[in-house]
Amino acid sequence: MGEFNRLEPLKAAQKFIKxxxxxxxGALLAGSVVRGEATKTSDLDIVIFDDTYRSSYRESLIAYGWRIEVFxxxxxxxxxxxxxxxxRARPSLPRMVSEGTILKDKGVIDSIKREAKELLSEGPEMWSTDTINTKRYFITDTLDDFIGCNNRAEEIFVANTLAELVSEFVLRTNNKWIGxxxxxxxxxxxxxINFAEQFVEAFDEFYKNGxxxxxxxxxxxxLHPYGGRLFDGFSLGKE
Known part of the structure; x- marks a missing residue:
């Protein structure tokens, strides 16, 4: 892709908009290049605002030596x-807008950025007790599969599901966005950050050593603060 000859990301994004x-x-450059986390496979995430468009769309293309994702x-x-x-508690667009570097603005960006920052600050909708109990049940069910499984190939995929369910549970019960x-x-x-390290260590120990x-x-x-594992007495959809 000619990465050594490609333009610096901000210059490439500005040229792309022009x-x-x-x-x-209005237009924003967002993503890893803005956060200072770019790698050799990073692309340019560019958010476009144009009131002549009838609807939103997403497009991927290559220009100026970069993979570019247009929103x-x-x-x-x-x-x-x-x-x-x-x-859905996954603030993809609000995060891009909030962190984005302005590439062009005809007076529309400030208010949109303000909306994004207010939404991010508010956090996701709190789970109800019924939702928490439903999630406890499915985590318990998956944990039982994980404990009882003795097929290595199956264990890996059960662990993947468990990690996703548990991370969602922790974040949502603490009014945090998921990803x-x-x-x-x-x-x-x-x-x-300490919990994140504990989480990674636990699953890494399984993936490496079983x-x-x-x-x-x-x-x-x-699960303990919410009543622990849940199986006996759980029902869903019963009238």
Whole structure:
């Protein structure tokens, strides 16, 4: 991809806007390059606002030596994505807008950034007791599978599911945003860096050596304040 000849990210993004979106109302450069976390495989995440667009869209392309991800919105459609991200507790677009470096602005960016920052500051919707109990049940069920499984291939995928369920439980019961993929551990670190290290250590011990006790202990400690494991008496959808 000619990474050694490619433009510096901000210059590449500015040139991209000038040549591909010259009439937009506003544009932001977001993602790892803005946070100072870029790697050799990082791309440029660019958010576009153009009120002439009928609807939002996403597009991927290569320009100026960079992989570029475009997230295009009109001046209303982004609000639907903010709401959707709030409901699923994964604030992808609000985070990009909040952290984004302004590439172009015809007077629309400040208010959109303010909306994003207010949403992020508010945190996700709190779980109800019923939701917490449902999550406890599914964690218990997966933990039982994990403890009882003696097939290495199956154990790995059960552990993956358990890690996802447990990370979600910890974050949501503490009114924190969740994430997917690399954002799982980033979200855990934002919540509590010591807990994040404990979480990684427990699962790393299993993946490396097949030792399960640290994972089991960790899960039980997490569930304890909410009543521990849940199986007996649990029902879902019963009238």
């Amino acid at each position: 040549n591909y979106f010259p009439n937009c109302d 295009a919105h009109n001046l209303n459609s982004y609000q639907d994505y903010f709401e959707s991200d709030f409901k 997917a993929s690399k954002w799982v551990i980033r979200s855990l670190r934002d919540y509590d 030792v399960k006790n640290k994972v089991v202990t960790l899960v039980d400690e997490i």
